[in-house]
Amino acid sequence: MDNLKMSKEEWNEVENTLFEMVPDYDKINKKITFGMDEKWRGAAALESEGTCTALEVGSGPGTLAVKLMSEKVICLDPIPEMHAAFRQKIKENFLPEDKFEFLTGSCESIPLPDNYVDIVYCAFSFRDFYDKEKGLCEIYRVLKNKGKLIILDIAKPGKIRNKLIYFYIKRIAPLLVWKSREHIHYLAETYKAFASPRYYAKTVEDAGFKKIVIKFLSFGLAFMLVARK
Numbered sequence: 001m002d003n004l005k006m007s008k009e010e011w012n013e014v015e016n017t018l019f020e021m022v023p024d025y026d027k028i029n030k031k032i033t034f035g036m037d038e039k040w041r042g043a044a045a046l047e048s049e050g051t052c053t054a055l056e057v058g059s060g061p062g063t064l065a066v067k068l069m070s071e072k073v074i075c076l077d078p079i080p081e082m083h084a085a086f087r088q089k090i091k092e093n094f095l096p097e098d099k100f101e102f103l104t105g106s107c108e109s110i111p112l113p114d115n116y117v118d119i120v121y122c123a124f125s126f127r128d129f130y131d132k133e134k135g136l137c138e139i140y141r142v143l144k145n146k147g148k149l150i151i152l153d154i155a156k157p158g159k160i161r162n163k164l165i166y167f168y169i170k171r172i173a174p175l176l177v178w179k180s181r182e183h184i185h186y187l188a189e190t191y192k193a194f195a196s197p198r199y200y201a202k203t204v205e206d207a208g209f210k211k212i213v214i215k216f217l218s219f220g221l222a223f224m225l226v227a228r229k
């Protein structure tokens with residue numbers, strides 16, 4: 001696992017871990033971030049105001065998708081059980097079923113035509129792509145001209161804080177979600193292999209995006225990268 005790529009075996013391990021987390025995914029996130037994850041998603045969701053079609057890549061159980069203000073939200077995830085969990089959430093919360101569309105697949109090969117969506121979200125999923133450069137090229141392809149890309153994830157704000165965040169994920173967070181402590185290890189590993197937001201701003205630029213802005217959230221614990229096609 002490095003800054004840009006994962007082997008198929010590493011990615012399968014990450015996906016198996018995420019698959020096992022499906023029933024408790026939201027609870028785990030809330031506990032280990034003390035509820036801050038919801039605020040971060042709320043801030044990112046504001047970018048969707050006034051847009052027609054959003055694509056969320058790595059939509060998981062719809063934790064961000066429910067907040068998006070686009071008329072249509074396409075949810076792409078390689079794990080069908082994530083979609084099933086989101087469908088259940090839609091039913092339980094009486095959300096408009098026809099607002100959401102589900103695609104099973106990965107970012108490295110998006111099953112959509114060119115210039116199709118107005119905004120693309122990668123919320124806590126960019127870290128898990130097995131080929132980030134290929135994923136960004138695909139996102140660029142499916143975005144309409146002047147469309148927006150939003151990447152939301154845990155930040156690497158600087159050497160000391162990176163070490164503290166890693167220590168927290170590796171040693172403290174598992175104590176807060178004891179039943180799922182094994183799953184948190186994957187999170188620590190993907191965080192370790194993750195680079196800084198500035199590093200990924202360059203990768204995003206190399207994929208053809210412009211007007212790249214990085215916003216740090218909660219004193220640098222998370223970041224939101226906004227870019228335009």
Ligand SMILES: C[S@@+](CC[C@H](N)C(=O)[O-])C[C@H]1O[C@@H](n2cnc3c(N)ncnc32)[C@H](O)[C@@H]1O
Binds near residue numbers: 063077106129131
């Ligand atoms: C940590 S969850 C994030 C879920 C949701 N976006 C959120 O805000 O909580 C990461 C999701 O990305 C998906 N994922 C992993 N690799 C992917 C890839 N290569 N392409 C698309 N999605 C991927 C996983 O299956 C998982 O559902």
